[in-house]
Amino acid sequence: MEELSLNILDIAQNSVRANATRVDITVAELPAEDRLVITINDNGCGMTPEQVAHVEDPFYTTRTTRKVGLGVPFFKMAALMTGGDFSIQSQVGKGTRVRAVFGLTHIDRMPLGNMADTMCILMGCNEQINFSFTYQVGEAVFTVGTAQLQEILDGVPLNTPQVMDFIRGYIKENMDLLSGGAS
Amino acid sequence: MKSLAELQALRDSMKGKIGVRDDAEGNIRVVVGMATCGIAAGARPVLAAFTEEVSKRNLQNVTIAQTGCIGICQYEPVVEVYEPGKEKVTYVKMTPEMAVKVVNDHLVNGNVVTEYTIGAKTK
Numbered sequence: 001m002e003e004l005s006l007n008i009l010d011i012a013q014n015s016v017r018a019n020a021t022r023v024d025i026t027v028a029e030l031p032a033e034d035r036l037v038i039t040i041n042d043n044g045c046g047m048t049p050e051q052v053a054h055v056e057d058p059f060y061t062t063r064t065t066r067k068v069g070l071g072v073p074f075f076k077m078a079a080l081m082t083g084g085d086f087s088i089q090s091q092v093g094k095g096t097r098v099r100a101v102f103g104l105t106h107i108d109r110m111p112l113g114n115m116a117d118t119m120c121i122l123m124g125c126n127e128q129i130n131f132s133f134t135y136q137v138g139e140a141v142f143t144v145g146t147a148q149l150q151e152i153l154d155g156v157p158l159n160t161p162q163v164m165d166f167i168r169g170y171i172k173e174n175m176d177l178l179s180g181g182a183s
Numbered sequence: 184m185k186s187l188a189e190l191q192a193l194r195d196s197m198k199g200k201i202g203v204r205d206d207a208e209g210n211i212r213v214v215v216g217m218a219t220c221g222i223a224a225g226a227r228p229v230l231a232a233f234t235e236e237v238s239k240r241n242l243q244n245v246t247i248a249q250t251g252c253i254g255i256c257q258y259e260p261v262v263e264v265y266e267p268g269k270e271k272v273t274y275v276k277m278t279p280e281m282a283v284k285v286v287n288d289h290l291v292n293g294n295v296v297t298e299y300t301i302g303a304k305t306k
Contacts, residue, residue, distance in 0.1 A: 009227060117231050124247075155198070156197045162238045163190075168231070173184055
């Protein structure tokens with residue numbers, strides 16, 4: 001994966017598969033601390049302590065279509081190679097929280113990339129899940145959520161291609177405003 | 184600058200046309216594999232290209248969805264097209280450019296792009 005936004009899309013698919021009804025994604029760029037903090041928080045089925053212990057192992061997966069699960073190990077590696085930190089907290093029946101901390105200006109930190117595409121796909125293709133996305137740069141914050149969009153759409157599906165196009169553009173423009181166009 | 188007021192206007196223009204969308208006859212479903220294998224191989228820009236092209240052409244009978252790992256990771260990005268009354272078509276090793284061609288040839292004109300299908304690639 002060459003962009004952190006691809007890792008986020010991948011990790012959030014675990015929340016989708018865990019039957020979450022609520023998924024909160026935050027990306028916080030904290031220049032004062034030279035940190036980039038990404039969290040993905042869901043209320044899905046959660047994992048047992050044994051599963052949590054195994055999930056960072058590439059040769060562990062709950063899937064039956066193939067024998068390796070690389071999503072979490074990729075994301076963890078991306079964080080640790082920037083002098084960062086990685087943790088997963090989970091409770092069966094409650095949900096899972098994945099948190100990755102990166103060195104913001106570390107030479108090995110991958111760019112965030114196209115976060116607008118990631119959120120547009122997650123929101124558009126999972127109407128039944130209430131996603132929220134918060135992007136923070138220093139003190140400035142932008143938030144968008146499924147519930148807020150659905151209220152305006154009044155029954156028009158989120159996966160209408162024209163609506164997905166709007167979501168992508170709306171998120172991109174607001175993120176560019178905060179980051180000055182450089183993510 | 185895009186604002187939520189723009190979404191309201193979009194809603195008003197879509198409403199009415201949309202109500203019967205999902206069960207409407209001739210509704211085509213495009214499903215993109217979006218597991219680790221698909222994402223790493225470039226599935227995200229492929230799905231984005233489908234929504235952009237369908238939106239640009241203002242097609243009303245196309246639904247775009249994602250799914251998990253289909254089990255043929257070596258052929259990702261994989262896209263399946265479901266049309267009522269027809270056999271499923273599986274496109275493999277897709278790119279955004281190929282997605283645009285599939286929208287134009289297959290979804291609009293009804294001609295399967297045979298050279299992109301799994302049958303052609305595994306020969």
